[in-house]
Amino acid sequence: QLKWSALRLYSDLGIKTPAIERLAKEGVTYKYAITPHPLCVPARTSMMTGRYPHSTGCRLNETLMPPNTNHAFKIWKDNNYFTGLIGKNHCFTDSDDLALFDVRCEISHTGLPTGGYVGENVGVQGMEWGYSNEQITLAHKTRKTLQTNTQSPTIAYACSDYPLEHYSSSLIASQSIDFFNRYKNGKLNNTFTDVNKKPFALMISFPDPHEPYESPREYVNQFPINEITLPPQRDDEFTDGTSPERNRVLAKIMRQDFDKEQHKKGLIATYYSMIRFLDDGIGRILRSLDDLDLRKNTIIVFTSDHGDFMGEHGMSVKGGLFYDCLVRVPLVISWPSGGVPQGIVDESMANTIDILPTLLQLQQINNFESDLPDWDTASTINKPKVTEERINAFHGKPLPIVTDSKPRNATFSEYGAGGSSFTMKHLDKMPKPYGYKTLLETLWAREAEGRRKMVRTKDWKYVTDPMAYGATLSSGTDGGAGNVDELYDLKKDPWELHNVAFDPLNASIISEMRYLLAGWMIETEDNKPLTLPMTMGRDMTNR
Missing domain, CATH: 3.40.720.10 (Alkaline Phosphatase, subunit A)
Incomplete structure (x- = not known):
């Protein structure tokens, strides 16, 4: 930790x-x-x-x-x-x-x-x-x-x-x-x-x-x-x-x-x-x-x-x-x-x-x-390349500097197992005073709730939960914000004290971050990876 x-x-x-x-x-x-x-x-x-x-x-x-x-x-x-x-x-x-x-x-x-x-x-x-x-x-x-x-x-x-x-x-x-x-x-x-x-x-x-x-x-x-x-x-x-x-x-x-x-x-x-x-x-x-x-x-x-x-x-x-x-x-x-x-x-x-x-x-x-290598024809393939x-099998890639791999401009993190939200309404039913004991008593619900995703670049961080789609600044169970998106300008706000996701000036930044998230989710979607074909099609030479 x-x-x-x-x-x-x-x-x-x-x-x-x-x-x-x-x-x-x-x-x-x-x-x-x-x-x-x-x-x-x-x-x-x-x-x-x-x-x-x-x-x-x-x-x-x-x-x-x-x-x-x-x-x-x-x-x-x-x-x-x-x-x-x-x-x-x-x-x-x-x-x-x-x-x-x-x-x-x-x-x-x-x-x-x-x-x-x-x-x-x-x-x-x-x-x-x-x-x-x-x-x-x-x-x-x-x-x-x-x-x-x-x-x-x-x-x-x-x-x-x-x-x-x-x-x-x-x-x-x-x-x-x-x-x-x-x-x-x-x-x-x-x-x-x-x-x-x-x-x-x-x-x-x-x-x-x-x-x-x-x-x-x-x-x-x-x-x-x-x-x-x-x-x-x-x-x-x-x-x-x-x-x-x-x-x-x-x-x-x-x-x-x-x-x-x-x-x-x-x-x-x-x-x-x-x-x-x-x-x-x-x-x-x-x-x-x-x-x-x-x-x-x-x-x-x-x-x-x-x-x-x-x-x-x-x-x-x-x-x-x-x-x-x-x-x-x-x-x-x-x-x-x-x-x-x-x-x-x-x-x-x-x-x-x-x-x-x-x-x-x-x-x-x-x-x-x-x-990924270019496609071969069946007649030119000598040994597996892919x-x-x-x-x-790996979502991770060799790191730059210690290997010849290229540097990346974004990386990702996630949390949640698809469970329902643990809200202020639930917390209000817990005995007071709150503290570490409460943290443990609510642990499993908070670990499981939602399916939130994070993308971070050097300058920006964006957090969203697809299960909270439609959340607004007044949709929380206490009348406050629901599980709305988060956006942090890491250059101006390195300690992440200001969520600027609702600033209209940042709309293009959010679009770019969502594009990065979508690409990552597609790239890592297969639970059991498929072996890619090594040739572009069947060899029909003798048929």
Whole structure:
């Protein structure tokens, strides 16, 4: 849940992260990387498949990777990679998929999996944790009871004093370093001994930063609240008559209008401390790769599944909207020895579904044509030029700069599963005061409602919901705007505080954005891609 602007690498409001900044100096930073869906499971399954959620069917946090789906670890396993997942899963649950991992050590937001959520799998595979289950569970005790914290009914946060090595961010780094050591020494399992003959693919997945917002005291103390700057705000953002009803619903649940400023800043300080803690873990991982002489042949991708309000629009956490704080994520790709340029910032539009095709291209597992080839006749065709896997199966495309692919001027995100709207009328029936408890009590309805789509260019963002067609500025259940369209002028309004969709001067912009959306929806419409014909017609030479 790491938003782009939390890093000094991207924003003056962000914090310094030496390890991530080292990766940026040794690679390519994508300035405008967008998640295909600002929710954990849909974002992760899309990243692993290179396909949007409307194609994978993973639209909710309870719809995990479907069985028999082609994804990254199937491809890597088929190509004789040693595979591992250390940290948060929230993607794979099918037994055949879990069997693809030679090493699997899962830990999530409140500690080791206990079987309470379908996206987490109890037990380990291929390696044991370096500390006992009891030690790890104790270090996550505060998180399990955090909602009893009384700073604010809206959201809770805390610092704690358990041994640093037992927290998930340190634990995952240590486990990853152990993986590298075993890999280097040929001791990961009994069937693998030669490091030079079998490459590895390892997903290191830090649960933080994410609620429950809790961090070790020594990290929280690095961010005094008097040094925290709140992001720009607009008091009447949700009351000026232009905000869609679902945005107003979320604001009514999670706006910190009545919280003390010290608590708003204290929450952000805790979030920043979680980031600094994981950055230290990344630094340890990079040093380990250097020490073991593995770095030169290792491609590193750093990204996040989605973001977090964390003070923007007066809120924290997330909730099915498309502000940049939720959909824009950091993305860095580094492989100096493999010819990836160093210290470059790419300003074209990127998406995390582009990561898998990019990796397969760099690994020389697959070659993606940048354009469809011209038609051949049956008599001149020698070998297939267009295959289902190379052209149709992935919605993502190799990223520019690290490959020869062309830059893109637009990218997309989506949310919703076609459910009915959750409205102010529904919210008014919920017990007060509202806050994080309300967020969870309404979660499934808000995840499922509508079929909203977003297109973003460098200068503009447009959001629409085809299921809300006909919504007006007075069609909401509270007499305000219904689920109307959103348009943000990102040059004039980078913090997206003014919805200008109803300004007549922007009609041509909306037409252009709708054209981009229509093209994207057509391009990605096939759930099971068709293999294109390789010739223009039948060979009638001998008939």
